[in-house]
Amino acid sequence: MSNLDAYRSKAAAWLESVRPTFGKCARKGLSEADDLALGRRYQKAKFDAGYAGINWPTEYGGQGLTHLEKVTFEAEEMKHGFPNAYFGISLGMPVPILMQFGEDKDFVRERVLKALQGEEIWCQLFSEPAGGSDLAGLRTRAETDGNGWKLNGQKVWTSWAQYSDYGVIVARTDPNVPKHKGLTYFWVDMKAPGVTVRPIKLAGGDSHVNEVFFDDVKIGDDHRMSPVGGGFAVAMATLMIERYVATDSGGFGPHLDLFIDLAKATDFGGKPAIEDSRIRQQIARNYAMRSGLDAITARAMLMMQAGMTPGPEGSLNKLVSVRSRQKLSELAIDLQGSSGFAYDAHGFVKDNWTNSWINAPTGRIAGGADEMLLNTIAEKILGLPQDHRPDKGVPFNQIPA
């Protein structure tokens, strides 16, 4: 048994041992507040057992292991429906960026330790009403104010902002230069005066994303995480992590085995639907796609193990997997016919086809819309031209609104 296999079985055993306390059965019927409280205890349990910050430096409370152990643990963890979504963004992007770019090491260490133990949550304040895919078109302003800065503007689609203690934010510090060059990156205290968080109810019925308003929010210059005007590079570093962490070939929806189980259990014309060749075709096509993505991931992991840089094909994962999950979820609902109308807004996207279906569009937009990912493949990998951009090189305050 390889070291990684040993790690996997040890992790699986631990996850199994905490499943009764934190798994999806324990979460059934909980209010969101109680579920969050359970989630904080789960995160603390992970920390105590050595499964938090798996590939983070030990000086920040991490385990000092590699990306391989992290992915291995997450693949096992995914099976049980634990209340870990509240920390997904926090520990995924903002806190690693804080470790990388934060200047005050004592402050950083304190924040990282609290975040790893579920005591504090961080959000990522990027998208705005006027700029999602076109991130550099954002309008939130940071103006100098004494020795510090004053924030004014609005962010949107901010996951878990309603529970966040801190956030990382990109704001415009100079409207007189082209849009990418006038941005600066800060962290901000979400409890500071002038910060207003308003949850947005999404299509599926839950409200994990928010609008966040900043009215004369004062922050010190020690909150700054990039050179003045150098914020776009740090924002790109943040987004690279976001795209890279997507390695679930099921597109964050149910495993294909669950579709096969459903097709076996469904009577269609007096026979199990699994005997219907249209259903079989979709299973075959999905399997081939998922096995290709899994093989790409496996190859990337071997390359990292060998100290090599994985190929750019890793960027396909989110693009390919979420679209196909969307279609397969539609088919799974179809398959149930008149039994397919049921819906529980609090169901789990990893084992409920209807929840998977209704939340799938979010996955195709968040962290880079499909179209942006295709642009990236076309431009960065294949060397095709950039789109026509009329605002290129134009000072931000001269771009027609």
Added chain:
Amino acid sequence: MSILYDEGQQAIATESRRVLEARVSKDELLPLLEASGEYHTAFWETAKEQGWTALALPEAYGGLDLGLAELGLIAHQAGRTLSGAPFLTSSFGAAKAIERYGSDAQKTRWLPGLASGEIIGAVAFAEGANALPAAPKLTFTDDRIDGTATGVAGGLAADIAIVFANGPGMPVLAIAELAGVARTAIASFDNSRLFADLGFTGTPAEALVTGSAARDAALHILALQAVVTAHEQTGGAEALMEVARDYALTRRAFGQLIGGFQSVKHRIAELYGLVELARANCIHAAARAETPEFILAAAAARLSATEAYDTAARDCVQVHGGIGVTWEAGLHLHMRRARSLALEQGNSLFWEDILVDRLTGEAA
């Protein structure tokens, strides 16, 4: 077996690409489309000279003792430049059947010639839509074969064929010499594949496997060939993606390169996705050649490679506009090959069934 190519394997890819690009041109391939019974002899001579025919066969019989991964790398390059004959796959399948299931005498008789390329092999299982018929019409009685094998790739040139026939109350996997069979050339859209119907009338044959194991053996041979073909398809798809990209970086319309239009660049980016999924499945399948999940992995490789090549053929022509449909541009060479390879070693419907049977536990 690793899914990361080592230095030796990378050298095989580089060298075979260099040789093929130097020796194969579309000007030589185009006339073959309108000729019957002809193949690109320079391609086959190159395959023999470079040792590709011997690559995946045992050293004891003149082979080089390498495996499916290495042969796949050659097939990938052959797919890029359009292989001029089907024998790389067909002879490999025939040789593997003899190596796995034949007697020492049969191996001694056939394998050295197949390894050197002097003997050409074919695999003739298909009857129309059935890549591996449940009840083959071909019969095997007293070491003689009767009936017709249809659409055999390489059938016009092969010296021997592996057949799947109905024996006395049980299926038989057998090897037949083709010296006396009636070969009817199929006027095809891809003539250098040398497709033929083979009419057996009391043709002498030797059984390799009889009884219920014969079908599993035949499927294994088909899966080995399917993985080689999948590499070839992926190579073809990759070449088309690059041709489309290069054209989009050259052709201008409405005052800009057409590659700047999202309808064009996203189409090509989607091809990149299909090619990489197919490649990953191919590498995975080649690395699983002697494991229980081989058939499943081969089916996944085959399905994704067929989809990649067919889609690349459609979209690459579309990106080219009018020039893409001319005889001279030659994109139709790939369009034709994408379809002929989609049928050889069993169509997608066949492999979908094979895959799902295994996933759902309906196949042992």
